[in-house]
Amino acid sequence: REELAQNLTQVRTENYQLRERLGIQSEIVGRSEAIVKINEEIARAAASKATVLIRGESGVGKELVARAVHYSSPRRDHTFVCLNCAALSEELLASELFGHEKGAFTGAYERKIGKFELAHQGTIMLDEIGEMSPGIQAKFLRVLEGHPFERLGGSKAIKVDVRVIAATNRDLEKEVAEGRFRRDLFFRLRVLEIVVPPLRKRVDDIPVLAYYFLNKFREETGRKIKGFTQRAMDRLVSYRWPGNVRELKNVIERAVVLCRGDAIDQEDLLLSSLNTAGDTADAMIESAYRPCSLAELEKAHIAATLKHTDWNKSRSAMILGIERSTLDRKIRRYGITRE
Ligand SMILES: Nc1ncnc2c1ncn2[C@@H]1O[C@H](COP(=O)(O)OP(=O)(O)O)[C@@H](O)[C@H]1O
Ligand SMILES: [Mg+2]
Structure with a gap:
């Protein structure tokens, strides 16, 4: 336990040094190779205005990554807004994004400024982009291409300077292949891509x-x-x-x-x-029962565990509930090698 506590202090220092070196503002905790790589990708993304597509399962930290990109970028003094595309109906999402004029639809009692306008000179994060309906995808793509847009029910052309970050936990390639997501929008979004592993x-x-x-x-x-x-x-x-x-x-x-x-x-x-x-x-x-000996099963399971931990032997030994030296012996005995 003490060792782990010491470890934590060390990781904090490492994290801090890494951020210093990359010049990024991030609250991302972690020491895995994946996190080191992500921090480097954040630094690279922060320096440009290109659209970023962040991919990964729910809860992996996609929003944290998006914030880190914004707060490490020259736009950090302007607004960061985040909008979840899955949480709203098509009409509400359109009005959240582009705003609306008074009376644009039933219930639009007041003029509303959309998130694109609010994020002017800043960054907008569109979470769960895979849920965006085709109509909004088309309008969104035009804004991404630098065209002005109008508030719903309005006629004034509005032009904004916004950096877009999109996030998804869906297989967008599949959505594109099955016609649910625009191919041109997909390519436009993934100029930079950051994948956060589970x-x-x-x-x-x-x-x-x-x-x-x-x-x-x-x-x-x-x-x-x-x-x-x-x-x-x-x-x-x-x-x-x-x-x-x-x-x-x-x-x-x-x-x-x-x-x-x-x-x-x-x-x-x-x-x-x-x-x-x-x-x-x-x-x-x-x-998946198939007849096999305990030794075969043991070999396969050890190999699978090593693969799962990316050949981190102490971690594998921990999962398997055996000593690290025992694991080494078994690896040698079974002749398990890294692919
Ligand atoms: N590497 C990390 N370090 C610290 N906190 C994290 C990390 N990754 C995720 N979190 C926390 O976990 C929660 C979920 O993260 P979030 O960015 O909302 O995930 P996602 O958008 O991928 O669903 C948040 O409270 C976030 O602060
Ligand atoms: Mg999220």
């Missing part, structure tokens, strides 16, 4: 994030919790995190409340068994 693919970040959130909620609640038991940490690292960092944050928040001792234990972690059922050993064996 948390289970960057297990190195899990202990760091767990301590980061523990600190946060410890400060908020004033509870004196030292850290995590080994069992709890093993569980955190081996869990699949279908809700990614958002879920981890919630789990730690609840654990801080539930915890009775001076360290968070396994019982304090409310992890959804529903979403992980497919990953338990029982389900693994049931779903």
